Amino acid sequence: MEISVIITNYNYDKYLARSIRSALNQSFNKKEFEIIVIDDCSVDNSKKIIDSFDGKINTIYNEKNLGLAASCNKAIKSAVGKYVIRLDADDFVHKDWLLIQHAFLSNNKDMDAVSTDYLELDERENILKRKCGITWPIACSIMYRTDQIIQLGLYNETIPREDFEFRKRFLEAKYQIYNISIPLYRYTMHSNSLSKK
Secondary structure: OOEEEEEEEOOOHHHHHHHHHHHHOOOOOHHHEEEEEEEOOOOOOHHHHHHOOEOOEEEEEOOOOOOHHHHHHHHHHHOOOOEEEEEEOOOEEOOOHHHHHHHHHHHOOOOOEEEEEEEEEOOOOOEEEEEOOOOOOOOOOEEEEHHHHHHOOOOOOOOOOHHHHHHHHHHHOOOOEEEEEEEEEEEEOOOOOHHHO
């Protein structure tokens, strides 16, 4: 298995099906990637939506609310892909998202991870801005080598914005992240977004 796509969800039933569909509809070989959806004790209709994709995705239901970082770590530990990449439940991706990033990492052994540019959208999917994945980094749309994430001790579960702290550790370990200047990720701006809080 080449890639594990991790979708963390907490009460995002409004967007969740779109996110999962965008991961399922990738142009990358379907036999070479898995989708892990981890639900952190949602109290909306998320479970019904996740169950509707039964047989197409791998699911993890937390028995208690663990928070984003702990949920990510739990999913990474269960991942079987050589590479791991995050997709937020309220976002979605271009159909060539996995294909392009995997091709880059496979052909550039000196690079440890690859990110992409992204489009900021409003709730109606209107484009607000195009953002550079290096200048304006986000937690998602970075394809890491799974063994390197585990070697670095995964995400810190005791702090907010675990992605910034992990990225700092990743770069301090002399690992490199290359950014592809193609907006393959769709980042939804809304009032309930975790990154806004």
